[in-house]
Amino acid sequence: MNTLLLPRPNVLSTLSGSYELSVGATVSGPADLADAVRRALPILDLRPGDTGAIDVRVDPSLGEEAYRLVVGSRGVEITAGGRAGAFYAAQSLHQLLPDATYRSAVPAESWVVPGVRVEDAPAHTWRGLHVDVARHFLPKREVLRVIDLMAVHKLNRLHLHLVDDQGWRVESRAYPRLQEVASHRTRTATNYHREEPAYDGIPHGGYYTLDDLAEIAQYARAREVVVVPEIDVPGHASAILAAYPELGATGERFEVLDRWGISPAILSPLPPTVDFLTTIFDELLEALGATPYVHIGGDECVLDDWEASAEISAYRESLGLADVGELHAWFLRRLADVLAERGARAVVWDEAFVSGALRQDTLVMPWRGMGVGRRAAAAGHEVVATPVFPLYFDYAEAASADEPMAIGDTITVTDVASFEPAPASWEPGERERVVGLQGQLWSERISDARTLDYRAWPRACALAEVAWGGEAGSDFMDRLERHLGRLDALGVEYRPQAGPLPWQRRRPHRPSRVQVAAAMEHLDEMTQSATSTRPSI
Template identity: 70%
Template sequence: MKHLLPAPKHAETGSGSAEIAPGSAVSGPAPLADAVRLALPVLDLRVLDLRPGDAAVAAVRVEEDPRLGPEAYAMTITGDGVDITAGDRAGAFYAGQTLRQLLPAEAFRSALVPGTSWTFPCGRVEDAPGFSWRGAHLDVARNFLPKREVLRMIDLMALHKLNRLHLHLADDQGWRVESRAFPLLHEVGSHRPRTITSRKGEELAFDGVPHGGYYTLADLTEIAAYARARAVTVVPEIDVPGHACAVLAAYPALASRPQERYEVLDRWGISPAILSPLPATVDLLTTVFAEIADALGDVPYFHIGGDECVLDDWAASAEISAYQASLGLESTGDLHAWFLRRLADALAERGSRTVVWDEAFVSGRLRPDTIVMPWRGEHVARRAAAAGHDVVATPVFPMYFDYAEAASPEEPAGLGDAITVADVAAFAPAPSEWPEEERARVAGVQFQLWSERIPDGRTLDYRAWPRGCAAAEVAWTGGPAGPKDFFRRLDAHLARLDAFGVDYRPLSGPRPWQRGGTGWRRHRPGAVAVHDVMRHLHELSLSADSTRPSL
């Protein structure tokens, strides 16, 4: 009970232990019993039909009690086996994950290890999440990751009780999902001929290697079903109206300057290319959103971006200016807000709640039920909460995991210096000094994995873990972790990640094969100083009409 991560609300150890042999039975309502089975794959538990007498022969017994609340559970382990009461299927799944952590680390392998004793310490656990949104953002637009990496990320989220996978499916550097209605999106927008490797002033260097890929709609259906079984909700993001080079490479008529030629961007940064806000653009996007939602199935949340928009081309277009005037809007900022509101209304008709980055809320024209992700820091988060929006805390510091984990040339290339495990563990998503009504607006917390410097699954592992362990602790418990106790539990937890096969960054620093070397993958401390970035973000947070932030 002493090494659970994230920490439960209450855990006490009794005397003795219980042994559950592989192939033992789990009984209870089928969805809950199956959730426990899925959380303990190495034990290969058998789900019994709910018949009189089943509980007497089952090693694990599950009951449902909605009074516990969503995702909550209580569990008692005695010499006779395990009794679980869960608020819902997710609660039963998390009870199973807790049971898994009470076993030896070999329980995180894919097959039985001979000689392992599958025993649990007797005791009781009572648990419920501090936040309803416990997320991980995965950018597959800048560098595409095959479906197997997405499924593996879901597995790792599940064992940490994270429940929102935010898939960033479109950006300047690539469009990553099939569209049957507008096939050029994936046929043209999903690949680029090369990728930038370094920048020295105006001089750019490229690798000359074609890059691309996309998920079919069938892939999305599979990903969503796989996630739902593991209590994870997929939150798709199509970032509009900025970050649009990949869309405009496919359909240049949707541009504010349609006479120009557009290409999928082969470098990082913010492009001035922007979608037109005219009806043709809205029609295409609502059609594509519907395709994605139909493929995913139940889509309670849909992210539409709204960030880092350069609105100069809108202001320079006579057609767009006339359209703006016809809507009775005074500025391009108002038009930006109207455009996002139009898309949010369409999503609401389908039962999806819109999510945006924080630049999108500054005009005050968003739907009241829109969720805001304030990446620019606490000041912006509090303004959004005070305006009545639910907030998911996503600040650059300490929730951007594309940043290096230490200011050292041994690190692989990262954006800035540095965001450590300790920084993440100390984060308070709902600061105690906020008024209670604003704290209540904080729905949760999410870490971001922007992929400019995440070209493959091994690098993804390195960036995500163990910082993701600290984020899971904060998200589940609802506040900062006690450093001594957390790092004691994390030390034991890393053995589980070893057994699972995670290529994480050791707390002592990168292994020899994880170092950046001497090429472009090497981190260069001071190239982007954290204090400069944070000062810039603070300035942006004080500017209520900022629609053009960049780093």
Template identity: 50%
Template sequence: MDLIPAPLDIRTDDDLTFLFDAESGLGGGPGTERVRHWLRATLGAATGLLLTGTGPGIELAVVPGLGSEEYRLEVTGGGVLISAGDEAGLFWGAQTLRQLLGPDAYRRAPLRRDGWAVPRVTVADAPRFGWRGVLLDVSRHFLPKADVLRYVDLLAAHKLNVLHLHLTDDQGWRIEIKRYPKLTEVGGWRERSMVGYRSGGERDNRPHGGYYTQDDLREIVAYAADRQVTVVPEIDVPGHAQAAVAAYPELGNQDVVDTGALSTWTDWGINPNVLNVEDSTIRFYENVLEEVLDIFPSTFIHLGGDECPKEQWKASAAAQNRIKELELADEDELQSWFLRHFDSWLAERGRRLIGWDEILEGGLAPGAAVSSWRGYAGGVAAAKAGHDVVMCPEQQVYLDHRQAAGPDEPIPVGWVRSLEDVYRFEPLPPALRQDPEAAAHVIGTQANLWSEFMDDARDVDYRAFPRLAAFAEVAWSRLPQLPEDRDWDGFSARMETHYRRLDALGVEYRPADGPKPWQLRPGVQGRPIEGLPPVV
């Protein structure tokens, strides 16, 4: 049936179909309301059918005995029944029904009003991982709210259920904090941006900025929740913080650098200007997080913790005094102390800290989870120590990395990660496959879209797709764990239909035979990496 991601089990009874018509209805019992609303709006727009009739149509049911996100879809001569253990399962079943209706079911207005048929099938399905995420970096290049909402729909269409919003970094602060308005007034824009990698020496000399109001973010959160997508915010500490220091210079290491002279950073890369570790800075970020928690109901709050150079702390008398006062061994333990504070602070409020795998250095906070990006090693160490892990190794699922080795690839950065490479990605490394107890701490996997080299939604589409479809299958389906055992030919064949779905959705993906002329960026220098080091 060309379903992506592939379901656990699909069976066809015969060559017959069920045909929808003007009399087809849509019904369901308690717990089905939001999915019914989505189905009526989405399929109604695409097909022109109101789904308000009294004839055979679609019936939704929450039933006991099925697990979280598990569903069963049955198409007979009497209509379509989607049953699930919870609302999320119903929604994923509805997404499968949408695929069965054909690519035109992904349009926003009908190309025809009759002939809408689905094959008589039975689908039994459930996801492999509970966290099936995508990071969208809106800090380096801001995406307007409408583009974020569109990406929520694209994630949901692929049964991906976590949107990790990277909201703050050196190059921009994108979330309104009412107590500290300068975070967006000053930190929400920069004077210019690098074009391509720094060795090219090219700048656009055009101001760049933008931010989301708190109501914008509440709207995004609510929109995502209706589509079973959880929005996890990231507020970077203690590194990647120059936009905040530019807005409030007292947050920086003033005894080392003239923080009052700093502006929102216009470069890419690792920045030496990090937060100080004074009590006032901790209080500042507690106040920020109070407002963040009021907007985002997610269990996890991402606090970054990556790429924090320690040179300023080494040179800062205040930081060194803090190390002595707390009887810490070094600057790594100082960062650990900083993050442990927020681990406890979040736990007191019923939330959990998650951070990049650098938070392991100096000791991991007791309740923290780890986003393992520098290969698998951090995730393996965290899982074996009893911490939850999201696997997102840059060598495999950083989708800002180039998709081919040819000279036409726009702003080529990182390693070549083709559609097939992503399809063969396995979130569980051998070190965990032999340790079921530790493997159970791998709560999911995530693909990351860092936006230094993507300055609008068209660029994001090109980098994300079609590879995000392969990643979705890795995250959802029960594929063979050995990459060489995966049915790449079968997936490629199913993708032929899926490209038509992406076309209907208006996704400007990378064509299999290379970029279109308007997707090229001639002369803009990237940073390709030749060869792929061992992933550990």
């Protein structure tokens, strides 16, 4: 029976008997929990009723995300600690149905559900997926689809990387040049060797309106997913400074970056920048509704312009700070204080922790390895494990010329499944502060939703397994093979375990605008030649 469920539940046992579950069956119980079950099983078109084929109950002794699921000859019983637990119970129930029920239309009207008892709760509260929409924009419809797929796998944190050198991706009514100027670039690098730059000559851009963001957040909440927006500062600021250069350390105007790598563009730490970001946070929080987290980045900052500025140096000295490293830490803490005043916690990449002096309630994401993650945990910070190896899904899954272009290789499904987010060698207090883990989908080399599918799945299945259970079960690969049928039904263009399909293999770069123009000129010449030599009739 364990071969049916992914992620693997804590306890699963088979029972005698079964139950025939039909489209249009009724679900009874507290309205919010019954609604969560209906949301998780839309294909069944469940109807509310006083008594139901699916009976939902609340047990306050269970955690919010915990549940018990019992299927027998009398029907389906779900006991949950809260709405999230009811939703996840229904996701497990769905996995007991045929793969065809994951399609938007199904050929049958009822299915026999085997007798089963499941007792389950997650090992980690943060089960995340990071999507970089700054380097390559992902339309809203695709973000909603990512949320749907996360929900199927009991993943519950969508980290949206909204800002980077290559683009700003959310509307600001207070600072409209962010969407008018900073949301698009004139071209994109296609050659990743900086000494030999090559570009496609094609403008790239897009942004979410605040109404879009509100819709995304509401859609996510209904599926037990929390949207974590990231405004990455003070570095990675080329796009911001293309729109508002006066916010920079030098006042220099930058262009929205058209290549990859680290830019020297950096925001000033002076009060006008804090005021600007406070306004942005207020707009985000109003659109998102109550959200517990905002990521403020803090990574890969080139502090040279701070060091060279007499005004910034004078400001630093007035704060009693010894150097620009301390000023970097002060700036991020100031932003964290702003968020705390609004009921949200700051999240940072690990460089911000290394700078020191963070608020104690700031979450740390150690992307450079779990060594720094342990240091952050030892210092009392909650930690979300995000190390490059094995949780950067923009890396290739094999060292093969057939693989689509990636930042590096190799990170396999097995690598992800073997990951230990809270190593046994750590002290108990350090392990307790690892609240979860998250897979990263940086998009320098992920230009569209099909490529995103290929990079994310099935590695994100392994992520879900470890995030929910604390470790992968010994039968994970067998259950994954069975689970791929569900991904097929959902239309996910995942990477097959045997390697990429012919149309998924590495493709030549898209032709540049210059190449297209040359080709059109050649076609015109051929057309004129053919016209001039065509015999008259």
